[in-house]
Amino acid sequence: MILTLSRRALLAGAAALALPMAVAADDAHPPLRMVTSFTINSMDPWTQGFWMQEFGQAELLMQFRDDGAHHPWLLEALDKPEPTRWVMTLRDGITFQNGKPVDAQAVLAAIEAAIANSASARGSVPEGAVFSVTGPLELSVTTPEPWPELPGVLADESVFLILDAEAVAEVGEDWAQLIGAGIYTGPYEVTALDETRMVAVAHEGYWQGKPALPGLTLAFVPDANARILALQNDEADIALYPPLAARPAVDATPGVHFNLGALATGGFTGFMNLQQGLLADATLRKAVLRATDFREIAEDVFRGGVAQATSLYAQNLPFALENYTTDLSEAAALLDEAGWVPGPDGIRRRDGQRLALTLAIYPQQPDLVPLSTAVQAQYARLGIEANVVSFDGINQALMEPSNRWDIAMVSSGAASWGRVQNFLNSYLLPGGRRNYGGYDNAEVNALVPELATEADPDRRRAILHRVQEILWEEDPFAFSYNIHLDRVIVNDRYACYPPGFALYHVSWLTAPCE
Amino acid sequence: MLMRTRLPERTLILPPDGLVRKMMRHPSGGWGLALVVALAVVALFGPWLAPHPPNLPDYANALRGPGPGHWLGTDATGRDQLSRLLDGARRSLGGAVLVGVAITLIGMIMGILAALAGRWVDAALMRFVDVVMALPGLIVAFAVIGLLGPGYGNLLIALIAADWAYKARIARACAFEAVRSPAATVARQIGVPEWRVVLHHVLPPVFWPLLVLGTLGLGGQIAAISAFSFLGLGVQVPHAEWGAMLAESRFMFTIAPWLLIAPAACIFLSVLASNLLGEALRDLATPEGRS
Numbered sequence: 001m002i003l004t005l006s007r008r009a010l011l012a013g014a015a016a017l018a019l020p021m022a023v024a025a026d027d028a029h030p031p032l033r034m035v036t037s038f039t040i041n042s043m044d045p046w047t048q049g050f051w052m053q054e055f056g057q058a059e060l061l062m063q064f065r066d067d068g069a070h071h072p073w074l075l076e077a078l079d080k081p082e083p084t085r086w087v088m089t090l091r092d093g094i095t096f097q098n099g100k101p102v103d104a105q106a107v108l109a110a111i112e113a114a115i116a117n118s119a120s121a122r123g124s125v126p127e128g129a130v131f132s133v134t135g136p137l138e139l140s141v142t143t144p145e146p147w148p149e150l151p152g153v154l155a156d157e158s159v160f161l162i163l164d165a166e167a168v169a170e171v172g173e174d175w176a177q178l179i180g181a182g183i184y185t186g187p188y189e190v191t192a193l194d195e196t197r198m199v200a201v202a203h204e205g206y207w208q209g210k211p212a213l214p215g216l217t218l219a220f221v222p223d224a225n226a227r228i229l230a231l232q233n234d235e236a237d238i239a240l241y242p243p244l245a246a247r248p249a250v251d252a253t254p255g256v257h258f259n260l261g262a263l264a265t266g267g268f269t270g271f272m273n274l275q276q277g278l279l280a281d282a283t284l285r286k287a288v289l290r291a292t293d294f295r296e297i298a299e300d301v302f303r304g305g306v307a308q309a310t311s312l313y314a315q316n317l318p319f320a321l322e323n324y325t326t327d328l329s330e331a332a333a334l335l336d337e338a339g340w341v342p343g344p345d346g347i348r349r350r351d352g353q354r355l356a357l358t359l360a361i362y363p364q365q366p367d368l369v370p371l372s373t374a375v376q377a378q379y380a381r382l383g384i385e386a387n388v389v390s391f392d393g394i395n396q397a398l399m400e401p402s403n404r405w406d407i408a409m410v411s412s413g414a415a416s417w418g419r420v421q422n423f424l425n426s427y428l429l430p431g432g433r434r435n436y437g438g439y440d441n442a443e444v445n446a447l448v449p450e451l452a453t454e455a456d457p458d459r460r461r462a463i464l465h466r467v468q469e470i471l472w473e474e475d476p477f478a479f480s481y482n483i484h485l486d487r488v489i490v491n492d493r494y495a496c497y498p499p500g501f502a503l504y505h506v507s508w509l510t511a512p513c514e
Numbered sequence: 515m516l517m518r519t520r521l522p523e524r525t526l527i528l529p530p531d532g533l534v535r536k537m538m539r540h541p542s543g544g545w546g547l548a549l550v551v552a553l554a555v556v557a558l559f560g561p562w563l564a565p566h567p568p569n570l571p572d573y574a575n576a577l578r579g580p581g582p583g584h585w586l587g588t589d590a591t592g593r594d595q596l597s598r599l600l601d602g603a604r605r606s607l608g609g610a611v612l613v614g615v616a617i618t619l620i621g622m623i624m625g626i627l628a629a630l631a632g633r634w635v636d637a638a639l640m641r642f643v644d645v646v647m648a649l650p651g652l653i654v655a656f657a658v659i660g661l662l663g664p665g666y667g668n669l670l671i672a673l674i675a676a677d678w679a680y681k682a683r684i685a686r687a688c689a690f691e692a693v694r695s696p697a698a699t700v701a702r703q704i705g706v707p708e709w710r711v712v713l714h715h716v717l718p719p720v721f722w723p724l725l726v727l728g729t730l731g732l733g734g735q736i737a738a739i740s741a742f743s744f745l746g747l748g749v750q751v752p753h754a755e756w757g758a759m760l761a762e763s764r765f766m767f768t769i770a771p772w773l774l775i776a777p778a779a780c781i782f783l784s785v786l787a788s789n790l791l792g793e794a795l796r797d798l799a800t801p802e803g804r805s
Contacts, residue, residue: 225764245590246765248577253768300573301591363664363746369762370591373752377571388751390664403663 029512032216032494034505035227036240039220040198043178043190045168046117050157055218056211056506057200058161058184061088061107062154064417066262066501068317070151074102074162074185076137078154083146083455088154090137094207096164097182097189104133109165111139120158124422126452145453148460152419157503187211187508196220212511224366231256231491237512238497239489240505243366244305250489261486261499263307263314266413268371268481271398271427275438277406278357283338285476288357288407290331291382292375294324297482301374302367305487309480312468313414319464323472324479331382340383348383356385360405362394368409371481375409398436408436409481417502420464424448427478428467439477444470536798543794549787557607560600568593568601569752577770587772589763599776602754605666607784610735613673614728620678622720625685626712629693640686643679651676655738659747666755669748673738677731684727685720692719722799730792733785740781756780 040051045058052058063073072078077089094102111131114121128144141150153159164183171177180191188200188211201215219236221227224243230236232253242250242258250258272279272288279285298308313320340348340355348355359375361368376386389405391397398408414423426434428444444467451463471477486499496513500506537543556563566584572592580587586595628639646654658672692698698715702708740757742748749755756777763773 228765243765245762248590249765249767249769296573301571361751369751373569373591374571376569376752390746390750392660392664 029213032213032238032506032510033219033236034216034238034240035219035221035230035236037220037222037224037227038241039195039222040193040218043175043193044173045161045163045178045183046114049161049163052184052186052190053157053161054500054503054505055198055200055216056188056508056510057186057190058157058163059186060155060157061160061162062151063504064152064155064502066316068418070155070418073155074107075154078151080455084144085140085142086147086150087134088139088141090139091207092137094185095205096167096185097203097205098164098167099182099205100164100167102162102185104135104137104139106164107162108133108139110162111160113163113165113168114160118159121160124153124156124159146455148453148455149419149421152417155502156417156419188213188216188506191215206508208508211508216506228256228489231489234491237491237494238505242487242489244302244487245366245370246489247303247305255492257490257492257495258305259488259490259495259497259499260305261488262501263316264413264484264486265314265317265415265418265502266411266480267306267309267314267483268365268368268409269412269414270479270481271408271410271436272477273406273408273437274440274477275401276404278355279406279437281338282475283334284340284355286473287331287334287338287382288379288384289472289476289479290325290327290334291379291384292479292481293326293378294482295326296378297371297374301370302482306482306484309482312471312478312480313420313464314483317415317418319420319461321465321468323468328382335382335384342383346380346383347385354385355383356387357406358404359386359388360394360398360403360408361388361390362397362410363390363392364394365411368411372409375481395434399434410436411484414478414480421448421452424451424467437477441470441475441477444475533798537791537794540794540797542790543798546787546790546792546794549783550791553603553607553784553787556600557603560603564594564597564600566594566597568597568754577766579770580772586776587770589759589770589773590766595759595773595776598754598759599756599780602749602756602759602777603780605749605753605755606736606739606757606781609666609670609739610732610784610788613670613677613735613739614732616670616674617678617681618724618728620674621681621683621685622717622724624678624682625687626689626716626720628682628686629689629716630712636686640683643682643686646679647683655742659742664747664750666743666749666753669739669742672742673735677735681724681727685724688720688723689716692716726792726796726799729788729795732788732792736781736784736788740777 040048042048049058053060059074061073061075062070062078064070074091074094075088076091079087081087090102090104090107096102100106108131115125126143126145126147129141129147131139131141134140162185167181167183168178179193182189185207187203187206189203190198190200192199197220198218199215202211202213204210221230224246227239228242228246228250231239247258250256272285274280294309298304298306310322310324311320315322335348339350343349357379359372361372372388376388379386391403394408394410397403398405414420416422425448426432428439429435429448430440430445447463447467451460454460454463471479486501488497488499490497493512537547570593574592575588576590576592578584578588584594584596586599588594624639628636654676655672658675659668662668662671693716695715698711701711701715739748739755740760743755743757744761746761749758759777760774763770766773
């Protein structure tokens with residue numbers, strides 16, 4: 001049996017066994033203990049690899065930061081000498097955790113492997129794009145049309161992780177062999193992964209310097225209450241994805257802290273159903289938007305744990321058009337104009353039909369319970385009855401025509417990693433895989449493809465402003481109820497830990513406060 | 515004619531004479547009956563007794579402790595806890611009663627039909643019952659909710675689907691004996707119509723055991739409705755239900771324990787009441803008296 005094991009598998013096993021010793025040997029800080037709600041199912045880099053970027057194992061060529069801009073990361077520079085050609089220059093001296101150099105050839109192999117194996121990567125690359133090596137540390141990509149979103153694509157964790165493609169190809173689909181294989185470039189290397197936790201140890205040869213921690217363990221704990229209790233019982237240092245409902249209790253508990261961070265790139269988004277029910281009427285949709293009290297949602301419902309939505313996009317993004325206002329009298333006038341008049345019970349009626357809407361939420365987001373409760377009360381002020389239905393597996397449920405709903409409340413990112421195209425293509429265009437409500441606006445249908453190849457920043461901003469105007473003023477469909485703030489619960493040791501922006505939870509500098 | 519006078523009215527499905535009086539004398543029956551009556555009043559008149567609108571948020575008064583104005587405090591959105599408990603009673607208790615009645619009726623019909631028809635109808639119905647009983651009730655309930663979707667109505671259907679087979683099996687056993695009893699046989703021989711035989715000789719021996727079982731099972735139904743609502747599969751927001759109220763407040767135990775204690779106490783009292791009443795009924799229904 002031993003004879004059939006590869007040298008890599010033996011090394012991986014040895015590394016896993018050596019972990020406690022390695023951890024004990026570093027007396028500066030104990031390893032970081034994190035708990036998260038999601039399980040990393042395997043080392044499959046094409047479907048699970050994005051987690052590795054979040055917890056310090058894998059890295060990307062670019063990084064999206066809270067200034068709303070993309071910055072080179074493994075790249076030293078990203079230049080656009082011609083409208084249809086980008087040049088990527090790699091930093092010198094970077095190696096994979098297994099010691100192999102990260103040169104242009106290795107990066108090209110990683111990109112090609114991603115395009116071959118990952119649907120997300122394939123979907124992000126425009127047709128006709130050609131990647132080529134133009135120097136030892138230089139690659140170029142040429143496209144038939146300008147590709148303005150390339151910086152965002154290179155910063156998106158689900159597209160091009162930089163990995164040792166040769167080592168990945170060698171294991172076939174026996175992903176467990178990648179444990180300890182050092183296929184990524186990040187500060188921490190995976191040494192164990194099972195259904196309950198992932199363990200990683202510091203990669204001493206990390207290109208920016210020695211990581212601050214000897215390692216980390218990431219436990220998979222789906223229940224939010226259990227994650228909070230893990231912190232209170234000193235079984236974890238950082239708990240990810242805490243529900244905002246837990247904030248008052250956490251704030252009142254000594255030794256644990258509810259840390260809020262920067263504006264995220266998304267929030268709870270409302271999608272209206274134009275295919276069935278009353279919201280086919282644009283006037284009613286406009287009234288619903290104006291009846292939504294965005295201030296109350298941010299300040300009263302979530303007690304400042306989210307930012308007030310003033311636009312479809314987060315306020316720090318340069319293309320956000322801050323056009324949201326709450327105006328009950330305008331909303332009432334719109335409903336009057338559409339023939340909806342208050343009935344004896346306060347609910348409006350037209351031709352005997354009650355103005356009743358169904359809000360769709362899902363159990364995986366417990367914060368949708370207080371949000372939907374608040375929205376029901378807000379709409380009731382205007383004479384709109386709102387009932388709530390909870391769907392398990394919201395994306396499938398909303399695309400299923402037999403399910404009745406009028407407004408879906410979904411946590412989504414309108415500009416994840418600074419990329420706007422994905423959201424617009426998927427959610428707003430006819431045939432988009434998440435166009436839940438059957439939105440089909442001729443002008444939006446023309447603007448979105450134009451944006452995909454428009455390189456001029458001013459014109460891009462103008463297009464995005466126009467889309468936001470249409471979505472508020474003329475033909476409403478998707479809107480933000482709030483903008484999320486990154487958030488975590490931490491113990492005293494990590495009281496100064498800032499929640500990771502754009503899901504970068506662990507960097508080489510992550511360390512206890514002292 | 516003679517037989518007509520010999521068919522006593524007490525064999526119909528009517529409370530035996532002095533049942534309430536006997537119940538009050540029973541060590542646990544009195545308490546059970548008193549609790550059930552009190553809970554029934556709350557369930558029936560809860561919405562009218564509620565001092566505040568149960569679903570209306572009042573953020574300025576969020577997480578207030580028990581005191582004047584809000585005798586059981588307020589929740590994280592400022593809703594009055596007492597009003598929500600009163601409003602939620604009809605869903606927690608009413609739903610359990612509805613499920614109990616439905617499974618008793620279904621079980622009774624299936625059981626009596628099998629016993630009366632006999633042969634292949636009996637065999638087919640009982641094999642079907644065996645198949646359903648072979649599946650754990652919890653799995654059946656989850657499967658039905660998965661099929662129909664979450665919601666209070668669907669939850670009740672799921673609980674009925676999960677629990678009727680056991681009652682059918684009991685009903686068939688009781689009915690099988692009753693259909694072939696000497697009294698039923700004699701009644702048929704003298705020309706009493708079959709429906710009267712069923713009404714007077716089959717139904718009573720089936721009904722009373724099922725009533726006792728149903729009452730004893732009521733606590734389980736209350737707990738099941740609460741548990742499924744706790745998981746988000748039952749009552750949907752913003753409506754109150756005791757299990758759902760526990761779920762909504764589970765993060766608040768350290769700072770607002772009243773939000774969990776009150777609905778938990780209501781669930782406990784309801785289960786206790788149904789168990790006490792069920793035990794008393796069982797004792798009174800047993801021929802030898804208390805067993």
